[in-house]
Amino acid sequence: MITNTTSFTESNRVISITELSQLLSKSRVSLWRWQRDGVLPLPIKIQGRTIGWRESAILEWLESQEVS
Incomplete structure (x- = not known):
């Protein structure tokens, strides 16, 4: 699980x-x-x-792809 401890800039x-x-x-x-x-x-x-992707959007997307 990804935590929200990443700094704003990262x-x-x-x-x-x-x-x-x-x-x-x-x-x-x-x-x-x-x-x-x-x-x-x-x-x-x-x-x-x-173009590029916001790292935060990719991390959220990856988290939503996790299989339960």
Whole structure:
């Protein structure tokens, strides 16, 4: 279980598609498909065409994926 002891700056850190790919052990293509299909939380636009995901949103999403 993930606790809320993470500091504000860590939980609101923006992670790239490469970091997310490593974190979830999934290919970038799989992640783009998950995003397209609404499985992943929506990314945020950082600058121009650069996008990323708030770490807090990914952690919440991962927690919701746990099987009871």
